[in-house]
Structures are given as C-alpha cells and as structure tokens.
Amino acid sequence: MTANAGFPQAHTGGYEPDVYDQLVQDTQNIIARYPQARSALLPMLHLVQSIDGFVSRRGIQFCAEQLGMTAAEVSAVATFYTQYKRKPNGDYTVGVCTNTLCAMMGGDAIYEELSEHLGIGHDETTEDGKVTLERVECNAACDFAPVVMVNWEFFDNQTPDTARTLVDELRLGNDVTPTRGPSKVCDFKHVSRVLAGFPDGLADEGPSAGEASVQGTQWAKNHQAPHSQHPDTAAETQGTPRDGEPHTGDEGSSAERPTGAGTPTTDDGKDLT
Amino acid sequence: MSSDVGLAPVLTSLWDHPQSWTLKTYLDNGGYQGLRQALTMAPADIVQAVKDSGLRGRGGAGFPTGMKWGFLPPDDGGPRYLVVNADESEPGTCKDIPLMMATPQYLIEGVAITSFAIGCTHAFIYVRGEVVHVYRRLLNAVEEAYAAGYLGKNILGSGFDLDVTVHAGAGAYICGEETALLDSLEGRRGQPRLKPPFPAVAGLYARPTVVNNVESVASVPQIIAQGAQWFTSMGTEKSAGHGIFSLSGHVERPGQYEAPLGITLRELLGMAGGMRGGRPLKFWTPGGSSTPLFTDEHLDVPLDYESVGAAGSMLGTRALQIFDDTTSVVRAVTRWTEFYAHESCGKCTPCREGTYWLKQVLRRIEAGQGTPGDIEKLLDLCDNILGRAFCALGDGATSCITSAIKYFREEFEAGMHTPAAELFPPQRTALFDYTPRTTALTAVGGH
Ligand SMILES: Cc1cc2nc3c(=O)[nH]c(=O)nc-3n(C[C@H](O)[C@H](O)[C@H](O)COP(=O)(O)O)c2cc1C
Ligand code: SF4
Numbered sequence: 001m002t003a004n005a006g007f008p009q010a011h012t013g014g015y016e017p018d019v020y021d022q023l024v025q026d027t028q029n030i031i032a033r034y035p036q037a038r039s040a041l042l043p044m045l046h047l048v049q050s051i052d053g054f055v056s057r058r059g060i061q062f063c064a065e066q067l068g069m070t071a072a073e074v075s076a077v078a079t080f081y082t083q084y085k086r087k088p089n090g091d092y093t094v095g096v097c098t099n100t101l102c103a104m105m106g107g108d109a110i111y112e113e114l115s116e117h118l119g120i121g122h123d124e125t126t127e128d129g130k131v132t133l134e135r136v137e138c139n140a141a142c143d144f145a146p147v148v149m150v151n152w153e154f155f156d157n158q159t160p161d162t163a164r165t166l167v168d169e170l171r172l173g174n175d176v177t178p179t180r181g182p183s184k185v186c187d188f189k190h191v192s193r194v195l196a197g198f199p200d201g202l203a204d205e206g207p208s209a210g211e212a213s214v215q216g217t218q219w220a221k222n223h224q225a226p227h228s229q230h231p232d233t234a235a236e237t238q239g240t241p242r243d244g245e246p247h248t249g250d251e252g253s254s255a256e257r258p259t260g261a262g263t264p265t266t267d268d269g270k271d272l273t
Numbered sequence: 274m275s276s277d278v279g280l281a282p283v284l285t286s287l288w289d290h291p292q293s294w295t296l297k298t299y300l301d302n303g304g305y306q307g308l309r310q311a312l313t314m315a316p317a318d319i320v321q322a323v324k325d326s327g328l329r330g331r332g333g334a335g336f337p338t339g340m341k342w343g344f345l346p347p348d349d350g351g352p353r354y355l356v357v358n359a360d361e362s363e364p365g366t367c368k369d370i371p372l373m374m375a376t377p378q379y380l381i382e383g384v385a386i387t388s389f390a391i392g393c394t395h396a397f398i399y400v401r402g403e404v405v406h407v408y409r410r411l412l413n414a415v416e417e418a419y420a421a422g423y424l425g426k427n428i429l430g431s432g433f434d435l436d437v438t439v440h441a442g443a444g445a446y447i448c449g450e451e452t453a454l455l456d457s458l459e460g461r462r463g464q465p466r467l468k469p470p471f472p473a474v475a476g477l478y479a480r481p482t483v484v485n486n487v488e489s490v491a492s493v494p495q496i497i498a499q500g501a502q503w504f505t506s507m508g509t510e511k512s513a514g515h516g517i518f519s520l521s522g523h524v525e526r527p528g529q530y531e532a533p534l535g536i537t538l539r540e541l542l543g544m545a546g547g548m549r550g551g552r553p554l555k556f557w558t559p560g561g562s563s564t565p566l567f568t569d570e571h572l573d574v575p576l577d578y579e580s581v582g583a584a585g586s587m588l589g590t591r592a593l594q595i596f597d598d599t600t601s602v603v604r605a606v607t608r609w610t611e612f613y614a615h616e617s618c619g620k621c622t623p624c625r626e627g628t629y630w631l632k633q634v635l636r637r638i639e640a641g642q643g644t645p646g647d648i649e650k651l652l653d654l655c656d657n658i659l660g661r662a663f664c665a666l667g668d669g670a671t672s673c674i675t676s677a678i679k680y681f682r683e684e685f686e687a688g689m690h691t692p693a694a695e696l697f698p699p700q701r702t703a704l705f706d707y708t709p710r711t712t713a714l715t716a717v718g719g720h
C-alpha cells in the first residue's frame with residue numbers, strides 16, 4: 001500500500017498522522033533499550049493503552065507491524081497479562097486488594113462497599129467512564145492492609161468510608177493524593193505512558209516510605225546504639241512478650257494505625273496528560 | 274531465648290530519611306563505596322567475597338548467591354546478562370517494593386557491582402507493573418546514576434561499561450518465576466521454561482544470565498564495602514547476614530523489620546507491639562503464602578533456612594502474615610487457593626486442573642456445604658500436584674492446604690455443615706467496625 005494523500009488513515013494504522021508519528025518515534029525509543037526488538041512488546045502495549053485507553057485492534061496491529069510479528073502473536077501476549085485491558089478502561093482503575101491478608105483485614109468489606117456504592121462488579125466501569133473497579137491480588141503492601149490501588153498508586157490502610165470518599169472524589173473530577181506516591185493520581189492513559197518507560201517528572205514527589213515501612217528502622221534507632229546494628233554489639237534489653245501478649249512499652253511509636261490515609265484533595269493540579 | 278536481640282537495619286537504615294531516594298542522600302551516607310572498592314578488585318575476587326559472605330538468595334529459594342554467579346560458563350566473548358527480579362508478587366511479600374521506593378540506589382549500586390563481577394554490560398530490572406511510583410523512582414535513580422558516572426561508559430574511570438534498563442511488567446504472578454520472567458522480558462507470555470538448561474547457561478536471549486532478587490543484589494554493596502566477615506557476624510552459620518522480615522496482619526505495628534537471620538517471631542512481635550489487642554496468635558506464614566503455615570507452637574523457631582525447614586516449612590521471602598484467633602483458616606486457605614488458580618499459567622495439567630478443583634472443593638467447605646470425603650479429596654489433589662507440577666507455583670499452591678488440614682482439621686470438618694463466616698464472623702477479623710452485607714458474603718472471591 002503506497003502513501004496516498006486521499007487516505008491519510010491508510011498508512012497510519014488508523015491513527016491520526018501526528019499521533020502515529022509520535023507512536024513510531026516512541027517505539028524506536030523503546031526498541032533501542034533492548035538487544036532484541038521483541039522485548040519492546042510489553043512496554044509498547046502500555047504505550048498503546050496510553051493512547052487508546054486499552055489494547056485496541058489498531059494498537060495490536062501497530063505492535064505487530066513494528067515488531068514483525070503477527071497480530072495473533074501480539075494478542076496472545078496481551079491477553080496473558082491482567083494490566084492490559086481488552087475494553088476501554090475508566091480514567092481510574094480502582095483496585096481493591098482481596099488477596100488473603102488484605103481481605104481478612106477488611107478488603108472484602110471495602111470491595112463490597114464500593115461494588116454496591118458504584119453499582120458495578122469486578123472489571124466493570126461506571127457509566128460516566130470514570131472508575132473501573134477491580135479486585136487485585138497482593139500488591140506488595142500487606143503491612144498497610146487493607147490496600148486500595150488507584151491507577152497503581154498506593155492508598156494504604158483503607159476503610160469502607162475512606163474508599164467510598166475516594167471514588168466519589170474521582171467521579172467528581174477532584175484530585176486525590178495517594179499515601180505513597182505523587183501529589184495526585186494521574187489518569188489511566190498518563191500512567192500507561194509512564195509504564196511504557198517515559199518518565200513524567202514526578203519521581204521526586206511523595207514520601208520516602210510509609211509509616212509501616214519504617215517501623216523496624218525507627219525501633220532500632222530508639223533501642224539500639226548507633227553503629228551497633230547487629231547482635232554482637234547491640235545492647236538490647238527489650239524483653240519479649242509472652243505468647244500473644246501485647247507489648248506496649250515502646251516509646252516513640254504509635255500503636256494505632258492511621259485509617260484515613262490517602263485523603264482526597266480538591267485543588268486543581270495541572271493537567272498532566 | 275536471649276533478651277539482647279536487636280535489629281540490623283542495613284538496607285532499611287535510610288528509609289526514614291525525608292529524601293531517602295535521591296543519589297545525594299545515598300552519597301551523603303556512604304553510597305557507592307562498595308562499587309569504588311569493587312572496581313579495584315578482580316571480578317573473580319568479588320564472586321569469592323560474595324561466596325565467603327554466605328549470602329543466600331532473598332527471593333525465596335535461598336540459593337547461595339556467589340555460587341550462582343560462579344555457575345556462569347567461561348567468557349566466550351558474547352553478551353551475558355544480569356536480570357534483577359523485582360516482580361515481588363508472592364502474597365505477603367512486601368519488602369522489595371518499599372526498598373525500591375525509598376532507596377533505589379542500593380539496588381543500582383548492587384547491579385553495578387554484580388554486573389562487573391559476572392562480566393555483564395547490560396543489566397535489566399524487571400519490576401512488576403502495578404507499582405507505578407516505584408517505577409518512577411527506579412527510572413529516576415538510573416538517570417541520576419548515569420549522570421554521576423556510576424552507570425554508562427567507563428564507570429568511574431575504570432574502563433567498565435554498563436547499561437541498565439528498567440522494564441515494567443504487566444500483571445502476572447508467574448512472571449516472578451525466573452524463567453517465566455525471562456520469557457516475559459523477551460516479549461512473550463510469561464510461562465516457565467524447562468530446566469535445564471538453567472539461566473546461567475541459557476537465559477535471556479539464550480545467553481548466560483544471572484537472575485537475582487532485589488534484596489539479594491542490594492545486599493552486595495555492603496558486603497564488598499564492609500567485608501564478608503562483617504556479614505557473617507550476623508545471622509547463623511548457614512544463614513548468614515541480615516534480612517528484611519515483613520510483618521503483616523493482626524499485629525499492633527505491622528511493618529518491615531530488618532534483622533539478623535535466626536530471629537524468632539516472638540522476638541519480632543516484641544518489637545511490633547505484640548498481637549492486635551493482645552489476642553492469641555492462631556496461624557502465620559513464615560515465608561509467604563507458598564510456605565506451609567505455622568501456629569503458636571512455632572513462636573520460638575529461629576527464622577533461618579535450616580530451622581524453619583526442620584520445623585516443616587520454608588523461610589521463603591520472610592513474609593510473616595499473622596492471623597489471630599478471630600480468623601477462619603478455611604477462609605484464608607480458600608482465598609489463597611483462588612489466587613493460585615487465577616495465577617496458574619496453564620502450561621501443565623496438574624497445576625492448571627488441580628488448582629481449579631482445589632478451589633471448587635474449598636469454596637463449598639467455606640460455605641458450610643462440604644461433602645463427606647472432601648478433606649481426603651483435597652489431600653489427594655495436593656498429592657497429585659506436589660512434585661508433578663512443572664514449576665514451583667503448583668507445589669506452593671498445596672502448602673497452605675496440607676498444613677492447614679494438619680493443624681486445623683476440625684475447622685475443615687465443620688465446613689461440612691457450618692459456613693466459615695458463621696464460625697468466624699469476618700467483621701471480627703477486620704481492622705475496622707462494619708456491618709457485613711448479607712448478600713455479598715460468598716460473592717467475593719476468585720476471578
Ligand atoms: C511462582 C513463583 C514466583 C516467584 N516470584 C518471585 C518474585 O516475585 N521475586 C523474586 O525475587 N523471586 C521470585 N521467585 C523466585 C525466582 O524464581 C528465583 O528463584 C529468584 O528470583 C532468584 O533470586 P535469588 O537467588 O536472589 O533469590 C518466584 C518463584 C516462583 C516459582
Ligand atoms: S505449575 Fe502452574 S504455573 Fe507452573 S508451569 Fe505448571 S501451570 Fe504454569
């Protein structure tokens with residue numbers, strides 16, 4: 001098929017020419033990161049989602065052409081991974097962790113609350129196109145259980161109330177701030193572009209760590225002399241509790257866990273998409 | 274038990290610094306001394322130092338790290354690769370993600386030293402895709418390290434070149450299995466490969482490859498900077514050094530506690546404020562959901578590879594998921610099994626079909642609708658998976674079931690007539706008060 005001014009879509013894979021050109025340029029950038037081009041496929045599928053909001057047919061075709069694969073081969077890969085969406089995704093994926101630890105600590109109750117409140121089930125999207133609800137598997141944040149992920153940013157120590165407020169804010173178009181993440185959650189397409197390996201300049205936002213992450217670090221600071229970080233030199237006199245008995249004598253540590261983390265904010269951030 | 278037990282914050286020591294992720298903070302605190310030292314050494318001597326340290330893989334299996342590096346065939350002039358396993362998806366495991374968010378430079382320095390030691394000039398970090406801020410921090414850390422000359426061409430004037438690519442996955446637990454990870458990194462479905470050949474011989478792009486866990490690689494700089502003896506002064510003879518213990522669940526202060534291997538849960542609970550509200554401990558996983566459950570009998574088991582193994586489980590990833598007496602073990606095991614059934618890659622029959630049937634039987638037991646013989650059926654299914662599955666996912670799926678039946682058989686028997694939610698109301702297990710919705714109790718679960 002030769003380039004033909006009368007059919008601008010024909011040689012741009014169904015994309016607007018400027019979008020297509022950018023896609024090609026980004027693809028070259030991705031391929032250059034790897035010794036073999038096919039390794040670019042996963043980032044390219046994230047890239048497709050950053051344009052189309054899901055892994056579209058034209059996106060699959062585009063990947064296939066760029067990497068010299070068949071569309072069937074690309075599809076077979078895309079369907080293997082849960083982050084690749086087969087239908088248009090909402091602006092915000094709200095993923096409630098319902099793996100065992102979070103489920104027990106209250107994740108099931110949070111999921112039930114959101115499902116009823118939004119009137120949708122797993123992998124469904126609200127009619128306004130704002131929120132896609134999901135149950136997600138363990139997201140490596142069990143010490144902050146129960147955890148909710150919004151576009152793969154952490155909302156730690158959630159309750160049904162905080163989670164309901166969170167989705168309400170999202171549906172109102174207000175910014176929400178993750179517990180451990182940038183100052184506001186970016187939309188699905190934006191985040192998909194980051195996952196394709198294109199930094200958005202937000203790495204320096206947000207905290208170093210959450211409260212649970214630093215429990216041991218701070219315990220050691222409060223109970224061990226500096227530079228005596230191992231048992232040879234640590235003059236630790238902390239007693240051990242009897243079976244099942246709480247030990248509440250540690251100073252400088254808060255026994256209760258925050259539950260209202262991830263407070264939604266209403267200030268208008270700059271459009272990051 | 275000795276009462277002078279302490280923690281050993283090495284990798285976690287800077288996590289409470291307000292700007293812990295920046296290169297500047299890292300350098301202000303002695304960062305990259307290990308790399309400077311390493312670049313003056315012969316690569317073989319670095320491998321030897323890591324062997325001498327006794328460092329064992331922190332990704333679950335506990336394979337000696339230096340020995341793994343030593344398995345690479347002699348240099349044939351072609352490329353060899355380091356691939357860092359940053360997929361962290363084993364339920365309960367939550368140490369690598371905070372490490373990369375708080376102090377990614379520990380990992381980058383470890384990558385540089387490891388690559389120099391094994392003769393690699395292009396290393397990869399495969400991070401799970403569901404942690405976008407961690408990915409940002411990693412990309413940023415790599416950029417900062419290039420700009421400061423710790424990566425790229427002629428690193429610190431040594432003549433050593435190294436490129437690092439940070440690659441985001443897309444959601445699949447099985448991609449943490451090292452050969453599935455390599456297939457995924459090659460742009461394929463993440464399904465395990467037949468071993469042998471092992472990655473050391475034919476890994477990424479069929480070239481010699483070392484796959485190591487984040488915490489393993491991040492432990493290398495201090496071993497080089499402070500010496501193998503410093504490392505072996507912590508831990509036990511066969512389980513040397515420090516490791517991050519991740520406490521989650523019904524404890525007063527869940528979190529990350531980096532300690533010498535061999536610490537006990539009782540000691541860790543002392544630091545974590547004990548069990549929630551002083552309630553009794555019921556069961557816990559010593560190393561993630563793929564390791565057999567422990568109970569309150571095991572509070573004093575030293576958490577090192579040998580002792581945990583001797584007590585019938587595995588140290589795994591030191592992911593201590595802790596549950597008190599309000600928790601239904603049947604509900605816990607059913608949910609984990611739903612996870613394995615969902616994440617089974619489908620390549621082999623025992624795991625693909627077996628996890629499906631396990632899930633069906635467990636669901637009816639949880640609902641109080643078990644049928645006579647169901648417990649035997651579960652054990653029989655597990656028996657047919659364990660040792661017959663193509664990769665360790667299938668084996669791991671059986672661990673929680675067989676151990677739960679061993680310690681709590683009567684709860685499974687109760688599932689012949691009484692729903693788990695009646696015996697153990699979920700609102701008592703949760704960390705907050707709520708009124709359960711009657712409709713949804715059994716609707717949540719598998720995907
Ligand atoms: C199903 C499955 C999932 C795994 N997930 C991870 C993981 O997320 N991170 C990890 O480091 N190792 C994981 N492993 C272990 C790896 O296969 C491999 O042993 C490890 O990355 C080697 O690194 P190490 O020697 O430094 O521990 C997994 C294994 C299996 C079977
Ligand atoms: S054991 Fe399960 S995950 Fe592993 S290869 Fe077989 S089907 Fe796939």
Ligand code: FES
Nearest residue numbers: 097102138139142
């Ligand atoms: S179980 Fe929810 S983050 Fe681990």
